[in-house]
């Protein structure tokens with residue numbers, strides 16, 4: 001287990017404030033908030049961003065690169081695009097000096113202990129858990145797919161009936177939604193848009209909040225209105241996602257115009273993701 005290393009005097013770090021240090025060739029960032037000290041690796045687990053350069057607010061540090069937030073008390077990843085905690089290190093204050101002990105050796109011991117505990121589980125328990133997991137993971141995507149498949153078919157059927165009642169009436173058709181275009185169809189099409197940071201489609205990520213099919217002045221055409229959000233306000237992929245959404249939706253038959261509005265309320269959280277997205281990201 002590594003020893004504590006003196007890194008600073010208490011008065012050297014503003015409260016609130018933070019400062020980066022190099023300990024054993026490892027960059028760490030020491031936080032000082034409300035008289036307490038916390039220490040994390042100065043590395044964002046998403047793509048190596050320097051956490052010490054981020055915005056500190058409410059005991060969370062936001063990575064300056066793509067905005068992922070980490071709890072400074074334990075390093076837990078709180079928002080996308082980070083999904084893994086960054087290392088948290090022990091801190092003690094003695095005689096007005098701040099000391100840090102790197103967690104690497106301790107973490108290894110914890111991992112070994114966890115592995116030993118897991119090995120003590122019975123084979124029956126493991127089998128039961130695996131079966132339960134498979135059951136849970138297997139059922140959700142199926143029901144999602146069914147729901148998405150069902151809606152377009154229903155829309156198509158009802159639209160055909162409407163057309164049959166007044167097949168030659170332009171006034172009757174004016175302003176009506178083309179039978180093949182529906183919210184479900186648009187939602188399915190938006191699954192072609194992949195978040196370049198997470199490699200998961202934006203629908204399963206829960207970024208699409210609202211889809212409306214609106215009448216277009218030209219007969220047989222519709223406008224599509226989409227409200228969506230981003231995993232963080234600082235997401236650099238925002239313009240690319242917007243362009244890709246407009247492109248895929250604009251290619252659907254019957255779409256005249258696509259309006260896309262980016263909103264930041266309600267704030268996106270990992271809870272918005274479907275089970276499919278969680279599976280792909282390894283979050284359980």
Ligand code: FES
Nearest residue numbers: 044047049063066
């Ligand atoms: S590197 Fe930190 S959020 Fe991407």
